[in-house]
Amino acid sequence: MAYERIHPAVLVLYFLSVTIPAMFSLNPLLLIPAFSGAVFFMLLTEPEPPKARTVLWLTFLVVLIIVINPLFSHRGQTELFFLNGHAITLESLLYGVRNAFCVLTVLLWCRIFNRMVSSEKLLALLGKTFPKTALLLSSSLRLVPLLRCRASSMHDTQQELGLYGNGEMSDRLTGGARVFSMLVTWSLDHASDVSSSMKARGYGLKGRTTYSVYRCKKRDAVLTVLLVLLCAGVLTVMATGGLAFTFYPAIGMKHGAATTAALILYAVTALAAAVFEAFEAIRWKVRRSRI
């Protein structure tokens, strides 16, 4: 994927400049580019279509948020119907729709973030300011699959020995606790070995430097400047109230040159990733056809 060649810090900045306005402004017009940007990007980069379970869960979440809001909030002018003596209003229904799409959009962008900024990239970024935290994160990320493997082999052995059946809850719990306790012993021993080997290789000595595979190139600098400008534009308009949007008592929004400009700037930001991927994919096809 084309984003792999961009410095992780730029990717994090991009993620923040897309999600923060979408999350913290009420204006639903921001959600249109944010949502379509996420969907286009995923269509271009996801290797396989989403699982039916994920789609079902997201649909359930959206419907839930839409339904809950009008039930709790009875503000708004336009009454649709009455339920238990409370008015269900059009405004609160639309507010619920906006919230649901906000949550859905941010969830999609978080999924993209998880794919774009892998754990190793995040650790490389953290490594400079929080070296110990980064070390802890990266070692425990490595230990998780190892311990999982050990836990399952102990579990199997215990089961073969007839030490725990699959029957009652209490049996499963005490069996789990036994395996867990053994796992603790085993892995604390492991920690001892690893730390001796770290010490032997000079961990914590003065003057040691860390190596990072991610180099900041000219393109990254250009992208950072562009992102900061786009983001500053959107935030300035937000700060002066240009993107203000009210749901209660009646739906209304600001109009004007500043509002339109901010919406365009935000749309450029949110769609940039998808456009970049598409452009790179086309360029790759064209170059290959020339060979």
Place this chain on the structure above:
Amino acid sequence: MKKALTILLLAVLIPALVILGAVVFRERFYAWLALVIAVISCLPLLYAFERRDSTAKELMVLAVLIALSVIGRVVFAAVPGFKPVTAITIIVAIAFGGEAGFVVGSLSAAVSNFYFGHGPWTPFQMFAWGIIGLLAGLLAKPLKKSRVVLCIFGALAGILYSVTMDVWTVLWAEGSFVLKGYVAAITAALPLTVIYAVSNVVFLLLLAGPVGKKLERIKKKDGLFERRNDT
């Protein structure tokens, strides 16, 4: 130089973020504020941990404990809803002190979300589990002495975790902090809260003895976290 720069950055960054929220994100200021508080309350504690001298052995023991609390979700997968993260955080905090408890609690949330998916809830989980660890470290003496106190603390920690996460649920889905909505969210999450509280008590009863003993042993044997308990 680098130290001063980091402190300056924190001192400028925190008020700057709050003011930014008040000016720019007026409509959803509370959601912004909650997120900012969750993030920046983790930073100074992690920063204090960074500044401290720690041996390779202490770091590796912490890494193992973080991995263990993540893997606990797999070991106990046969029992639905039972996650030992809180219990392990408390046990570690009692044995190794509040700072170790904070680090294990908050980083367990960060690591497990590499598997279950990161989102805006990550800072809240880090905050909730970290604070539970910190509190358990402060109350280590009474918690160690009496099993009843330990169980009560475990149950309260489950409720604290659930209630903290509900603040975020309401702010995110509703946009503003409506007390009615918050009460509704807490009521809706009640079965989950009960499971958290009960599972914490069960795990503490099952694990505090054997695991606590092992941690005490390795602490004595290798002289881990010694300065930490004095402060």
